[in-house]
Amino acid sequence: MNESNHKKYIKNINNVRSAFKKAANTYDEYSILQQITADRLIESLEQMKIIPTKILDLGSGTGYGAKILHNKYKNAEIFQADIAEEMLKISKKKSPIIFSKDHFVCADANSIPFKDNFFDLVLCGLTIQWCNDLDLIFSGVKQILKKNGVFLFSSFGPDSLKELRDCWSRVDDYVHVNAFVDMHDIGDALVRNSLISPVLNTEIITFTYDDCHQLMRELKNIGANNINNGRRKSLTGKNKLKKVFEYYEQYRENNKLPATFEVIYGHAWRSPDTNNTSIPLDEVRDKLRNKRSI
Numbered sequence: 001m002n003e004s005n006h007k008k009y010i011k012n013i014n015n016v017r018s019a020f021k022k023a024a025n026t027y028d029e030y031s032i033l034q035q036i037t038a039d040r041l042i043e044s045l046e047q048m049k050i051i052p053t054k055i056l057d058l059g060s061g062t063g064y065g066a067k068i069l070h071n072k073y074k075n076a077e078i079f080q081a082d083i084a085e086e087m088l089k090i091s092k093k094k095s096p097i098i099f100s101k102d103h104f105v106c107a108d109a110n111s112i113p114f115k116d117n118f119f120d121l122v123l124c125g126l127t128i129q130w131c132n133d134l135d136l137i138f139s140g141v142k143q144i145l146k147k148n149g150v151f152l153f154s155s156f157g158p159d160s161l162k163e164l165r166d167c168w169s170r171v172d173d174y175v176h177v178n179a180f181v182d183m184h185d186i187g188d189a190l191v192r193n194s195l196i197s198p199v200l201n202t203e204i205i206t207f208t209y210d211d212c213h214q215l216m217r218e219l220k221n222i223g224a225n226n227i228n229n230g231r232r233k234s235l236t237g238k239n240k241l242k243k244v245f246e247y248y249e250q251y252r253e254n255n256k257l258p259a260t261f262e263v264i265y266g267h268a269w270r271s272p273d274t275n276n277t278s279i280p281l282d283e284v285r286d287k288l289r290n291k292r293s294i
Contacts, residue, residue, distance in 0.1 A: 013108060015225075016130050017083045020061075023223035024086035027062050030221040033205065037263050038065040038125050040203075041154050042072065044265065045121075050150060052076055052120030058109055058141075059083070059127025063091030066102065069123070079103040079114070084223075112140040119144050124153040126263075129180050134189035142193050145270035151195055156180040157202055157262030164215065164259065167247040171240045178224075183264045195268035203263045208256035212248040215259050 020027075042065065053076050057066045060080035069078055078101060082088050085106045095102045107113050109124070109131055122141050131137050141151050161177050168176035183200050190198045209215045219225070251257055 013083070013110065019225040020082070020084035020223035021086045023221055024062070024084060024090055026221040027087065027223065028064075028090070030218050031061070031064070033207065033261060034061065034126055034222065035064055036205070037154050037265075038068065041065075041123070041125055041152060041265055042068050044267065045072070045152065048150060048267070050120065052150075054119050054121075055079065056081060056114065056119045056122045056144065058112070058122055058124040059130075060091065061087050063094055065123060065125050066091065067094070070101070075101075077101045077103065079105060079119075081105045081107040081109075081112075083108050109140075110136055112144055114144045116143050117146050120146055120149050122149070122151050124151070126154050126156065128153060128186075129155045129178065134181065134186065135193060138189050138193040138195060142195055142270055147270055147272045149270040150267055151190075151269070152267045154266070155186065155264045157264045158182055159204070159260055159262035162260050163248065163251050163257075164212075164244075167212075167244045170247055171243050180262070183266075186264060186266065190266075190268045194271060196271050198266060198268040200264060200266035203265070205261045205263055207259045207261070209259060210256070212245045212257060215257065 052073055055069055055073065055076050055078045057063075057069065057078060057080045060066055060082045063080060066078050066080050069076065080088060080091055080102060082091075083106070088104045088106055092102070092104050105113065109127055110133070122145060124137075124141070128134065128137055138151075145151060156178075158180050160180050165177040168174075183202055187198050187200055207215075209218075248257055
């Protein structure tokens with residue numbers, strides 16, 4: 001992506017916060033994909049043989065992932081951090097009033113407000129795609145992880161919502177669908193920030209809808225709004241929206257419209273050594289290519 005296009009896809013943090021604030025009350029009902037990917041992400045911990053005592057759920061939303069982590073690690077303290085205070089309020093209502101090991105922190109993933117070497121596990125489910133700078137996120141995660149701590153995350157890949165992106169591209173030149181970072185770029189960023197032994201893979205999940213309006217309404221109800229700099233600042237005309245709906249009909253199969261989501265799952269470790277660990281990027285890329293499954 002050239003510099004001009006990159007600027008179009010820069011996200012305003014206040015717009016991100018506002019979108020998720022508005023979606024807090026509808027999030028649990030519509031965040032099916034987020035729940036599926038959280039289940040699969042946390043299942044991968046079975047292979048890691050860790051027993052964390054302090055866990056950060058970064059971008060915790062309404063607490064779905066934290067609840068699973070509590071069931072898995074009953075003695076762990078879990079810190080839920082989210083940019084939208086309204087999301088945390090809903091999660092807090094679900095938490096036990098007595099003997100709770102939950103902590104709720106309204107915080108931006110771009111500026112993580114915790115002590116260095118504090119967490120055994122940082123989980124970040126479908127959050128980093130809302131941030132502009134992977135290096136900023138990953139360097140912050142490295143700082144708060146203990147030695148031998150694990151960073152576990154998921155994100156959307158470039159093929160996500162490819163049908164909707166294609167339809168809008170035929171209508172005008174504004175940004176209507178968020179851009180997502182490729183798995184290999186994520187792997188490179190992990191290594192640059194000394195998060196070692198990265199393992200990443202992808203999964204394609206396709207949801208189907210009766211019509212395009214249903215898809216757009218669902219995206220809005222989970223806070224997945226278009227908050228890029230290159231978006232249209234005024235309302236989109238009815239004729240343009242009608243055109244998008246017409247183009248999307250070309251994708252209809254078996255009386256349903258598909259929406260593709262490419263989900264990237266990954267984990268990496270904080271080095272046990274105080275010195276940075278150097279791994280050749282070519283070696284990481286080869287490893288990622290072997291792991292890629294579509």
